[in-house]
Amino acid sequence: MFFVADVMMPGSGMHGIQETLDEEQVLTLPFASRYMKCPPESKDLCNHPNPNRFQAVCWVGRDDVTPSKPQNPTVSSQVGWHPGFRSHQLSGRSLAMVIMTGLQDAIGTWSEITIAGAYDFILNNIF
Numbered sequence: 793m794f795f796v797a798d799v800m801m802p803g804s805g806m807h808g809i810q811e812t813l814d815e816e817q818v819l820t821l822p823f824a825s826r827y828m829k830c831p832p833e834s835k836d837l838c839n840h841p842n843p844n845r846f847q848a849v850c851w852v853g854r855d856d857v858t859p860s861k862p863q864n865p866t867v868s869s870q871v872g873w874h875p876g877f878r879s880h881q882l883s884g885r886s887l888a889m890v891i892m893t894g895l896q897d898a899i900g901t902w903s904e905i906t907i908a909g910a911y912d913f914i915l916n917n918i919f
Contacts, residue, residue, distance in 0.1 A: 804882070804883065804886065805882040805883065805885065805886035806828070806829055806882070809825045809828050809829045809882075810825060810829070811829050811830060811831055812826060812827050812828070812829060812830050812834070812837055812838060813830075813831070813834065814834070814837070815837070818837075824878065824881075828878060828879070828882070839872060846866075846867070846870045846876050846877065848866070848867040848870070848877075849865075849866065849867065850863050850864040850865070850866065850867055851863035851864075
């Protein structure tokens, strides 16, 4: 038995993201979409380190532990060319949506076949 599958590439998910126009307007956008998409004339707005780009710390303060060395306030290697974790998060969610839609279709098909098959079995064998 051979199984055939369509192979495709999901979209980036950027189509549904509203553009960030300025520092005031960005506060009206949902947190997850802030600074994700900028028009060409405002690219530096999305490229500068913003509070939403990297969510990484070297050390989370604790009452029960005192580090022997001073801790950096941020993680190194947060470079300007990297878009941050949220672009990966958006790609993952886009891919998950494709997979979940496929699973929903598969379960729907399976349900139709098994329910119809059981109904036919009952009609042919009991009545």
